[in-house]
Amino acid sequence: xxxxxxxxxxxxxxxxxxxxxxxxxxxxxxxxxxxxxxxxxxxxxxxxxxxxxxxxxxxxxxxxxxxxxxxxxxxxxxxxxxxxxxxxxxxxxxxxxxxxxxxxxxxxxxxxxxxxxxxxxxxxxxxxxxxxxxxxxxxxxxxxxxxxxxxxxxxxxxxxxxxxxxxxxxxxxxxxxxxxxxxxxxxxxxxxxxxxxxxxxxxxxxxxxxxxxxxxxxxxxxxxxxxxxxxxxxxxxxxxxxxxxxxxxxxxxxxxxxxxxxxxxxxxxxxxxxxxxxxxxxxxxxxxxxxxxxxxxxxxxxxxxxxxxxxxxxxxxxxxxxxxxxxxxxxxxxxxxxxxxxxxxxxxxxxxxxxxxxxxxxxxxxxxxxxxxxxxxxxxxxxxxxxxxxxxxxxxxxxxxxxxxxxxxxxxxxxxxxxxxxxxxxxxxxxxx
Numbered sequence: 001x002x003x004x005x006x007x008x009x010x011x012x013x014x015x016x017x018x019x020x021x022x023x024x025x026x027x028x029x030x031x032x033x034x035x036x037x038x039x040x041x042x043x044x045x046x047x048x049x050x051x052x053x054x055x056x057x058x059x060x061x062x063x064x065x066x067x068x069x070x071x072x073x074x075x076x077x078x079x080x081x082x083x084x085x086x087x088x089x090x091x092x093x094x095x096x097x098x099x100x101x102x103x104x105x106x107x108x109x110x111x112x113x114x115x116x117x118x119x120x121x122x123x124x125x126x127x128x129x130x131x132x133x134x135x136x137x138x139x140x141x142x143x144x145x146x147x148x149x150x151x152x153x154x155x156x157x158x159x160x161x162x163x164x165x166x167x168x169x170x171x172x173x174x175x176x177x178x179x180x181x182x183x184x185x186x187x188x189x190x191x192x193x194x195x196x197x198x199x200x201x202x203x204x205x206x207x208x209x210x211x212x213x214x215x216x217x218x219x220x221x222x223x224x225x226x227x228x229x230x231x232x233x234x235x236x237x238x239x240x241x242x243x244x245x246x247x248x249x250x251x252x253x254x255x256x257x258x259x260x261x262x263x264x265x266x267x268x269x270x271x272x273x274x275x276x277x278x279x280x281x282x283x284x285x286x287x288x289x290x291x292x293x294x295x296x297x298x299x300x301x302x303x304x305x306x307x308x309x310x311x312x313x314x315x316x317x318x319x320x321x322x323x324x325x326x327x328x329x330x331x332x333x334x335x336x337x338x339x340x341x342x343x344x345x346x347x348x349x350x351x352x353x354x355x356x357x358x359x360x361x362x363x364x365x366x367x368x369x370x371x372x373x374x375x376x377x378x379x380x381x382x383x384x385x386x387x388x389x390x391x392x393x394x395x396x397x398x399x400x401x402x403x404x405x406x407x408x409x410x411x412x413x414x415x416x417x418x419x420x421x422x423x424x425x426x427x428x429x430x431x432x433x
Contacts, residue, residue, distance in 0.1 A: 068147030068148065068149055068150075068204070069147075069148060069150060070119060070120050070121055070148035070150070070151075071083055071119060071148075071150050071151065071152050073115060073116050073119045073120065073153075073420065074116075074419065074420055074421060074422055074423075074425075075419040075420075075421070076284050076418060076419050076421065077272060077284055077285075077286075077418060077419045078152075078154045078155070078285070078286075078416060078417070078418070078419045078420075079119070079152040079153075079154065079419070080152030080153065080154035080200055080202050080358075081154060081271065081286055081356065081358070081381050081416070082239055082259075082261035082262075082267055082271065082356070083150075083152050083202070083239065083261060084150075084238075084239055084240045084243075084261060085202070085235045085237065085238055085239055085240070085358055086149075086150050086151075086152070086202040086203050086204050086235070087203075087204045087233070087234070087235060088202065088203055088204065088205065088206040088208075088209050088231075088232065088233055088360075089200070089201070089202050089209060089230070089231065089232030089233070089360040089377065090201045090206075090209040090210050090212070090213045090229065090230075090231055090232075091198065091199075091200050091201070091229060091230045091232065091290065091377065091379075092198065092199050092201075092213045092216075092217065092226050092228075092229040093158070093194065093195030093197070093198045093226070093227045093228050093229065093290075093412055094195055094196060094197040094198065094199070094217075094220065094224040094225065094226055094227060095195060095196050095224065095225050095226075095227045096161065096166075096167075096196040096197065096223065096224050097222070097223060097224060097225050098222070098223040098224075099166070101167045101168060101432075103223050104167060104223065105432050107219070107220055107223045107224065108155075108426055108427045108428050108432075109426045110219050111155070111199075111216055111219060111220070111427060112420055112425075112426040112427045113426075114215060114216060114219055115153040115155075115212075115216075115427075116420075116423075118143075118151060118153070118211070118212050118215065119148065119151045119152060119153060119212075120148060121147060121148035121151075123138070123139035123141070123143070123144065124138050124139040124215050124219075125138025125139060126138045126139075127139050128140065128141030128144055129141065139215060140211065140214055140215055140218065142207060142210075142211050142214075143207060143208050143211035146205055146207060146208055146211075147205070147208075148203075148208070149203040149204040149205035149208040149209075150202075150203060150204050151201065151202070151203040151208050151209065151212060152200075152201070152202050152203070153199055153200070153201055153212055153216075154199070154200040154202075154288075154416060155197065155198065155199050155200075155416070155417070155427045155428070156197065156198045156199075156200075156288050156414025156415060156416040156417075157177075157196070157197060157414060157415045157416075157417070157428065157431070158194060158195045158196050158197065158198065158412065158413070158414050158415075159173065159177055159178075159179055159413065160194060160195070160196050161196045161197065162177075169431070172279060172281065172431060173279075174278045174279035174282050174415055175278050175279075176273075176277070176278060176282075176287055176383075176384040176385055176386060176415075177287065177385070177413065177414075177415045178385055178386055178390075178413070179413070180289070180385070180389075180390065180411060180413055181390065183393055183394065183397040183408070184397045184398065185397055185403055185407060185408065186397075186407075186408050186411070187407050187408070187409055188408065188409060188410060188411050189409050189410055191227075191228060192228045192292055192409065192410030193228075193410050193411045193412055194227065194411075194412050195227045195228070195412055195414075196224075196227075197224065197414075198288070198290070198412065198414050199212075199213060199216055200288075200379070201213050202358075206231070206233070210231075213229065228410070230292060230362060230377050230410075231362060231364075232359075232360025232361060232362050232377045233360060233361055233362070233363075234246065234247075234249075234360065234361040235358070235359070235360055236248045236254060236255065236357075236359040236360060236361055236376060237254070237255035237258050237357040237358060237359050238255070238258060239258060239259065239260060239261035239356065239358070240260070240261060240262075241258070241260050241328075245319060245327060248359075248361060248376055249295055249297065249361045249363075249374055249375060249376065250295060250300055250308070250312075250405070251308075251316060252308070252312050252314060252316060252319070253314065253319035253327060254312070254341075255357045255359070256319065256327055256328060257346075257347075258356065258357050259271060259354065259355075259356040266354075267356075269354075269383075270354040270355070270356065270382060270383060270388070271286050271356050271381050271382060271383060272284055272285070272286060272383065273285050273286060273287075273383055273384075274383070277383065277384070280430070281417065281430035281431045281433075282415060282417060282418070283418060284418030284419065285415065285416050285417045285418045286381045286382065286383065286416045287381065287382055287383070287384065287385045287388070287413065287414070287415055287416065288379065288380070288381055288413065288414045288415075288416050289355075289378075289379075289380045289382075289385060289388075289389040289411075289412075289413050290377070290378070290379055290410075290411070290412045290413075290414070291377075291378040291380075291408050291410065291411050292362075292375070292377055292378075292408070292409050292410030292411070293375045293376045293377070293378055293406050293407070293408050293409070294373065294374070294375040294406065294407050294408075294409050295374055295375040295376065295405060295406050296371075296404075296405050296406065296407070297371070297372045297374050297375075298371055298372070299404075299405055300405045303405075309322075310337050310340065310401070311339075311340065311341060311401045311402050311404075311405070312340065312341050312342060312402070313331070313336040313337070313340030313341060313342035313343050314327075314342060321335075321336070321342060322335045322336045322340070323335040331343075331346065333346055333348060333349065337401070338399065339399050339400060339401035340401065341396070341400050341401065341402045344395045344396050344399060344400050345392055345395070345396060345400075349395060350391045350392050350395050351391060353387060353388055353391045353392050354382075354388065355380040355381065355382045355388045355389055355392065356380065356381040356382065357378070357379065357380055358379040358380075358381070359376050359377060359378045359379055359380075360376070360377045360379070361374070361375070361376060361377075362374060362375060362376070362377050375406065376406075381416070385413060417430065417431060418430070
């Protein structure tokens with residue numbers, strides 16, 4: 001299940017016997033493994049302190065192609081936001097079960113060290129085998145032999161973590177981390193909503209993404225428990241506008257005007273939290289809205305083509321806006337029906353509100369009535385939820401013709417702190433300092 005890279009068999013996740021010990025207890029990758037990661041012709045730099053393999057960058061963005069390479073873990077922002085969108089997703093929301101602040105901090109440190117290793121293509125700790133036979137191994141083992149597959153792990157803090165009398169964080173909740181209002185048409189399932197923590201695992205190999213969440217859940221046992229999770233396939237948006245825009249489960253290109261991962265000005269304007277915007281510990285971070293949107297596939301599939309195109313405001317073949325010939329042509333919003341999805345979601349309709357989308361399709365079997373439980377797992381990053389997702393969704397919920405064919409059934413919002421800068425840093429350090 002390795003990625004579709006062009007390199008030889010050495011470009012794999014090493015096992016226990018391919019790594020040597022380090023003074024800090026972690027394991028350093030062998031020379032053979034380091035030479036293999038990233039593939040023939042790809043220059044790699046190993047950050048010795050964290051064991052993180054840095055992929056070659058072009059203009060600050062990771063390669064979008066499935067090379068099997070590693071995405072750098074350390075940096076001013078967390079990877080998995082502006083990073084070129086990978087093919088697969090495993091998203092998990094966690095409840096914190098411990099009441100001890102020190103235990104929570106220890107967990108975040110352990111998760112950070114494990115994330116450093118997994119995103120670089122290493123097993124967790126001392127690996128999946130070769131240790132004491134009487135003790136569980138440090139790694140579950142299902143990713144042995146697999147490439148890093150551009151795995152990114154992105155962590156966020158939910159509003160409930162800041163509740164009074166929990167961890168002394170009630171005065172640290174950012175103003176922008178608001179509870180989302182109930183929008184018209186919402187039919188939210190509490191068992192698929194909320195959470196104290198979230199981890200978004202994206203990779204080009206589904207087994208690599210699942211392995212990452214599985215190991216973090218195992219490390220957190222006794223201190224956290226998974227509240228809900230979602231698998232996703234087939235990215236429905238792109239942070240690389242020069243690449244082909246993906247299609248959603250309705251067969252349409254959506255998210256053509258998404259923020260580019262290489263457009264630093266747009267990222268600063270719409271995605272990254274500035275130094276003077278409320279909580280200082282969030283500087284360089286972002287806010288995430290996750291929505292599970294079920295599509296009424298069977299009803300949609302019976303709709304005439306013209307109706308489908310009117311609903312979106314684009315043609316189904318090229319993805320061009322109404323009256324235009326190419327997908328990326330500037331849309332003439334007034335040529336669309338007032339209820340068209342593109343028209344209602346456009347920044348010009350919402351006072352300039354702009355979000356970065358990283359959505360994925362999902363299909364979770366059937367609902368017991370023979371209908372597919374399928375749709376879009378919508379992920380949106382922004383500087384401020386009050387100025388990003390909320391005004392856009394209010395506009396859509398009020399009049400979008402697409403509402404006849406979809407329903408929001410799960411919802412969560414998280415504060416995503418800045419990146420882990422080096423080996424001495426850890427997820428959420430500024431929050432708990």
